[in-house]
Amino acid sequence: MFGTRLRKTRPHAGDDRCVADLVAALGVERVRSDGAARLLASTDASIFRGGAAGPVCFPDSTPQVQACVRIAAVHRRPVVARGAGSGLTGAAAPLGSAVVVSTTRMNRVLEVDVENRTAWVGPGVINLDLTHHLGPHGLHFAPDPSSQQVCTIGGNVANNSGGPHCLAYGVTSAHILAMEVVLSDGEVVMLGGLDAEPAGYDLRGAFIGSEGMFGIATRIAVRLTPDPPAVRTLLLSFADVDSAAATVGAIIAAGLVPAAVEMMDRRCVEAVEDFVHAGYPRDAEAVLLIDVDGMAGGVEAQATKVDEIARGLGGRVRVAADEEERQLLWKGRKSAFGAIARIKPDYYLHDTVVPRGKLVEVLRAIHEIVDRHGLLVLNVFHAGDGNLHPIIAYDSRQPGMSEKVREAGREIIEVSLAAGGVLSGEHGIGVEKRDFMPLMFSDDDLDQQARLRGAFDGLCMMNPGKVLPSPHSCSDITELTEAKGDLWG
Amino acid sequence: MDLGLDRSELDACVSCGLCLPYCPTYRVTGADIYSPRGRIALMRAVQEGGAPLTDEVVDSFETCVQCRGCEPACPSGVPFGHLIESTRESLVEHGHRPPLRLRVALHALGHHSLLLAGSSGIAVAQRLHLVPKGLPLPAKLPVRRSRLDASGDDVYLFTGCVMDAWQRDVHAAVKRVIEACGFGVSPTGGDAACCGALHQHAGLGDDARAQAQRVVDSLGDTKVVLVDSAGCGAAMKDYGRLLGTAEARAFSERVFDVHEFVAGHVDGLPGVEPLDLRVAVQDPCHLRHVQKAHMAVRSVLKPFVREIVELDDEGLCCGAGGAYSVVQPELSHLIRDRKTAAVEEVAADVVVSANPGCLLYMRQAGVVVAHPMELVARALDA
Amino acid sequence: MGLIRSPESDPILVDFASEIGSVGPVVVRGGGTHWDLGGGSDPAAREVRPPEGIVGIRAEEMTVEARAGTLVSELHEALRPFGQRTSLPESPGSTVGGTLAVGWSGIARLGRGQTRDSVLQVHYVSAEGRLITAGGPTVKNVSGFDMCRLLVGSLGTLGCMADMILRTRPIPEVEVWHRVVDVDPAEVLRRCRTSASILWDGRSTWVLSAGYRADVDSDLRALSELGSLRPDHPPDLPPIRWSRRPSDLFDMSRADAAVGRFVAEIGVGVVHTENPVEPSPPSPGTVALQRRIKDALDPTGRFNPGRRVGGI
Numbered sequence A: 001m002f003g004t005r006l007r008k009t010r011p012h013a014g015d016d017r018c019v020a021d022l023v024a025a026l027g028v029e030r031v032r033s034d035g036a037a038r039l040l041a042s043t044d045a046s047i048f049r050g051g052a053a054g055p056v057c058f059p060d061s062t063p064q065v066q067a068c069v070r071i072a073a074v075h076r077r078p079v080v081a082r083g084a085g086s087g088l089t090g091a092a093a094p095l096g097s098a099v100v101v102s103t104t105r106m107n108r109v110l111e112v113d114v115e116n117r118t119a120w121v122g123p124g125v126i127n128l129d130l131t132h133h134l135g136p137h138g139l140h141f142a143p144d145p146s147s148q149q150v151c152t153i154g155g156n157v158a159n160n161s162g163g164p165h166c167l168a169y170g171v172t173s174a175h176i177l178a179m180e181v182v183l184s185d186g187e188v189v190m191l192g193g194l195d196a197e198p199a200g201y202d203l204r205g206a207f208i209g210s211e212g213m214f215g216i217a218t219r220i221a222v223r224l225t226p227d228p229p230a231v232r233t234l235l236l237s238f239a240d241v242d243s244a245a246a247t248v249g250a251i252i253a254a255g256l257v258p259a260a261v262e263m264m265d266r267r268c269v270e271a272v273e274d275f276v277h278a279g280y281p282r283d284a285e286a287v288l289l290i291d292v293d294g295m296a297g298g299v300e301a302q303a304t305k306v307d308e309i310a311r312g313l314g315g316r317v318r319v320a321a322d323e324e325e326r327q328l329l330w331k332g333r334k335s336a337f338g339a340i341a342r343i344k345p346d347y348y349l350h351d352t353v354v355p356r357g358k359l360v361e362v363l364r365a366i367h368e369i370v371d372r373h374g375l376l377v378l379n380v381f382h383a384g385d386g387n388l389h390p391i392i393a394y395d396s397r398q399p400g401m402s403e404k405v406r407e408a409g410r411e412i413i414e415v416s417l418a419a420g421g422v423l424s425g426e427h428g429i430g431v432e433k434r435d436f437m438p439l440m441f442s443d444d445d446l447d448q449q450a451r452l453r454g455a456f457d458g459l460c461m462m463n464p465g466k467v468l469p470s471p472h473s474c475s476d477i478t479e480l481t482e483a484k485g486d487l488w489g
Numbered sequence B: 001m002d003l004g005l006d007r008s009e010l011d012a013c014v015s016c017g018l019c020l021p022y023c024p025t026y027r028v029t030g031a032d033i034y035s036p037r038g039r040i041a042l043m044r045a046v047q048e049g050g051a052p053l054t055d056e057v058v059d060s061f062e063t064c065v066q067c068r069g070c071e072p073a074c075p076s077g078v079p080f081g082h083l084i085e086s087t088r089e090s091l092v093e094h095g096h097r098p099p100l101r102l103r104v105a106l107h108a109l110g111h112h113s114l115l116l117a118g119s120s121g122i123a124v125a126q127r128l129h130l131v132p133k134g135l136p137l138p139a140k141l142p143v144r145r146s147r148l149d150a151s152g153d154d155v156y157l158f159t160g161c162v163m164d165a166w167q168r169d170v171h172a173a174v175k176r177v178i179e180a181c182g183f184g185v186s187p188t189g190g191d192a193a194c195c196g197a198l199h200q201h202a203g204l205g206d207d208a209r210a211q212a213q214r215v216v217d218s219l220g221d222t223k224v225v226l227v228d229s230a231g232c233g234a235a236m237k238d239y240g241r242l243l244g245t246a247e248a249r250a251f252s253e254r255v256f257d258v259h260e261f262v263a264g265h266v267d268g269l270p271g272v273e274p275l276d277l278r279v280a281v282q283d284p285c286h287l288r289h290v291q292k293a294h295m296a297v298r299s300v301l302k303p304f305v306r307e308i309v310e311l312d313d314e315g316l317c318c319g320a321g322g323a324y325s326v327v328q329p330e331l332s333h334l335i336r337d338r339k340t341a342a343v344e345e346v347a348a349d350v351v352v353s354a355n356p357g358c359l360l361y362m363r364q365a366g367v368v369v370a371h372p373m374e375l376v377a378r379a380l381d382a
Numbered sequence C: 001m002g003l004i005r006s007p008e009s010d011p012i013l014v015d016f017a018s019e020i021g022s023v024g025p026v027v028v029r030g031g032g033t034h035w036d037l038g039g040g041s042d043p044a045a046r047e048v049r050p051p052e053g054i055v056g057i058r059a060e061e062m063t064v065e066a067r068a069g070t071l072v073s074e075l076h077e078a079l080r081p082f083g084q085r086t087s088l089p090e091s092p093g094s095t096v097g098g099t100l101a102v103g104w105s106g107i108a109r110l111g112r113g114q115t116r117d118s119v120l121q122v123h124y125v126s127a128e129g130r131l132i133t134a135g136g137p138t139v140k141n142v143s144g145f146d147m148c149r150l151l152v153g154s155l156g157t158l159g160c161m162a163d164m165i166l167r168t169r170p171i172p173e174v175e176v177w178h179r180v181v182d183v184d185p186a187e188v189l190r191r192c193r194t195s196a197s198i199l200w201d202g203r204s205t206w207v208l209s210a211g212y213r214a215d216v217d218s219d220l221r222a223l224s225e226l227g228s229l230r231p232d233h234p235p236d237l238p239p240i241r242w243s244r245r246p247s248d249l250f251d252m253s254r255a256d257a258a259v260g261r262f263v264a265e266i267g268v269g270v271v272h273t274e275n276p277v278e279p280s281p282p283s284p285g286t287v288a289l290q291r292r293i294k295d296a297l298d299p300t301g302r303f304n305p306g307r308r309v310g311g312i
């Protein structure tokens, strides 16, 4: 695809025999070992900056991925799969000069089976591209992370990603039927299947959410969801966060399952409104963006009920007049993380989940924590399922700031877990949250997870150093804390 | 190494990656190094992290089409166009000059009569089959150009450099339409020869500023300046920032894309039978992402054609990018392939593009392309 | 040091764990409704009863926590006053733990979702006799590897489930079964968006339409254009279960002796028949991987010996 362009870049001396073997197997145009390419493959969208990529490969077939894995094994290098690099936990940031396997060129929708409502896709297909592709069939891929315009299906599978509309439709795991995976020994296995109840252990289910540590997905069969015949988007605004949170609780308690219930606080609304100009109310302390969808009758009934509940709790209600307004409102919501940079250059966020009934309490506690540290927090989150995204906006160049931010992050996790919550709702653990795992799991629990990992990857070479804190992680393949190496050598 | 970049502009990028799919070079390569986020990270690495300016780093910067598709996609408001322009200028200062043939060509742009003569020379050579195929030239350059006389003194029509040499027919059509709206048109001709956009993209900042100043000086009254080339229009609307003078800012205020202008007077045009055409609109990047005036093309065209269809690629670049197709032919072709695929998808009779570079570049790939104003003029004359 | 309530603090779980112990073959017996699945259990294995009872209904969270030995029917009975239920199918005598160990979904899968997607957290006893927490209590969670999915359908060969937190769903405003004869079941699927279940025996099609009244009514109107709709009960299901792709079902015919009487779940792919079928062999790589998982979690093979899952 970008043949001669890459041919111009020469393999770098520092990068040895492993590179030579990769070049021999994949062709020079599919391997980059220059400092610039490695620098960029060392990070994702998180603030983690400790990554150290080795050569970056761009395979476009399963055998090429196999070759990458086999060659890495020979040279005792870890392997890290990389999708769009939009992860928020450093999961795609390689440690120990790993061979990076970029899936961006395995980006074809291979087959759409309208009758069975399934599609086979390459792991590098962009989430929104897939849904776009399916438009003419009246189908879509239901998981819709706010990063859907860029993140890949492979990344979604690896992180078991969610999104606003997963409230009603379920997260990625509920929408994946099968995948072809290259394991660390170079074997290709098919996990799951297209029939109703594939026999055996749910290896598919175990793989989803494994953050690239069980193998590399090279082909994925996704379940397709029919587009709802009717959708209505309501924007509710409130004079205080508590009423907004109470409204969420009341909606769920009333037995409604809206397609999405998202909350943004005032600061976040301001940042977003500066970007989209969608008419978000700047004077509200909190807004809820709600989609109800389905057939006309249900949509009407749910919208009426939501309206009633919101007004009862002092909210103002605006209904999107047309598709254009709907899209604009949603664009605002989905741009929220990026828009935050309008306030401060760095952001750090967690995505704990708390019981919906505890939203008010936990949000208050978060504000207390952040105030105590003299930091700034913005809230934009999947309120319907209690999945918080408290974003601390800060400037990492201010001395001592990063430490303060991390400390506040830790306290946020603690109050969330103490309220009966969990560490991560959708972004995963990666490196950033790895060391918090013992707050949620006992040594025995982690040991079981480590064993499962060992069954998939006995060599401990797939994305080592993630998810499991030491001593449950095996970092024997290479000293992962190895200095960054000389990128520019 | 100092790239002369404003720290706060660099800081605005939080590496979220939301811009990636809107970048043509990322789309066709899937490589971070050819993405806006990657380019910004490298700018940072070079300016603040002490990274050397290796060939690959330079390549990353030089492969940017400067289409600015990443800008409207960025929720954080990163002024990417500005960052890359400054970077390119610094590259030139550090000896990474554009290729000689490009520099020669760019030099010619400011010398209008020279350019016109040269172009006619190429046109003759073309007919003698002396010009290699694959150069970004119209298949048949005009040997002779019709004259473009002033019809009044209400508005300027900026005629530019290459556009005037190669596509004076477009100017004629534009002029025809503006006149139909009830305005006398004064073509700018040789004095305001070239807007300087190409120089600026190539990192030749001083040349760009000199050209800009010439344009400002030669059109120094209060008439509005209409531009029918999106790239020129975008550059001229930015003179205020480029030159940093009150005079330049005032000038920029007077610049309009011709579609913006006509859209405001479309009701004044005579009602005519629409052309029986299904027309696909290709938005030039600098009209859509920079001037944000692309919707005007639709409102102007609507009464004059049977049907307008949208390309399903969210305004991704066509790969022409001023001189990009000459300097980066490989990526440029891959980008164009995506565009032609999107064009085929909609099965239109004709594609319209409000930028001469895009128009020629797509035409070279066998796509039937016209300037929107050509269709309007044709409908008015039918 | 964990902030999550430890299962060790729950005497019932601790008792169960000590009953399972850390040595010797052992099998947990739920309702025994699918006891012979996977080739039946080794008689040498000690049978242990799981704890019973509902731990807590958190209606406003739409979750419920129950012991593995709780009857699904009892669980649903308790949830009914809250207008909720789980995705788990009810068959007489089946327990929550047993249903998860088998992993099958119910016939109303189109509307109520899959069994495997409904599990949020499981406490189970490991082969070493330790109490393990898999997953977490909230409706959404991706902390760590997904042990819950692995346990569902593992027939008790990887761990002994003690209690679980399940997601609940609202019971729809209206749920009605109808039957229509001699119509294309694919057409029924197309026309009836509210269908929670479509069953077809080659001649009759049964539809469970569920949702808001207005929507169910409009779907039923659309269906009645196909043929005369009669209120009915779902048919009895033949005992054997095949797993197919949804589109494979439309080719089935009552005349096919190899199939015999059948009831097919349209849009899903499950077929209930009289006749057993040779399962298609799993790929060798998958068998090896499953073997490794079994060996990793139950190194001595003490959990439910004799029971075969997916070719191992």
Ligand SMILES: Cc1cc2nc3c(=O)[nH]c(=O)nc-3n(C[C@H](O)[C@H](O)[C@H](O)COP(=O)(O)OP(=O)(O)OC[C@H]3O[C@@H](n4cnc5c(N)ncnc54)[C@H](O)[C@@H]3O)c2cc1C
Residues within 6 Å of the ligand: A044, A045, A080, A081, A082, A083, A084, A085, A086, A087, A088, A091, A092, A103, A123, A144, A145, A146, A147, A150, A151, A152, A153, A154, A155, A156, A157, A158, A159, A160, A161, A162, A163, A164, A211, A212, A213, A215, A216, A217, A218, A337, A338, A426, A427, A463, B015, B016, B017, B018
């Ligand atoms: C602005 C913004 C908004 C976001 N919103 C959401 C949201 O709403 N919900 C949500 O869940 N997440 C969200 N995210 C996080 C992120 O986008 C998701 O986690 C996404 O699924 C990552 O996909 P990716 O292609 O970028 O993967 P990467 O970041 O490239 O990789 C993520 C992990 O997946 C692994 N991986 C990638 N491809 C494969 C493969 N083929 N096989 C095996 N492993 C693989 C990598 O090794 C890594 O561990 C957001 C991120 C941003 C920047």
Ligand code: SF4
Residues within 6 Å of the ligand: A338, A341, B012, B013, B014, B015, B016, B017, B018, B019, B020, B036, B037, B040, B070, B073, B074, B075, B076, B077, B078
């Ligand atoms: S969208 Fe903006 S903030 Fe995000 S990576 Fe691109 S330039 Fe940076």
Ligand code: SF4
Residues within 6 Å of the ligand: B022, B023, B024, B025, B026, B034, B035, B036, B039, B063, B064, B065, B066, B067, B068, B069, B070, B071, B080
């Ligand atoms: S200007 Fe265009 S080519 Fe350059 S980084 Fe932005 S989107 Fe990509």
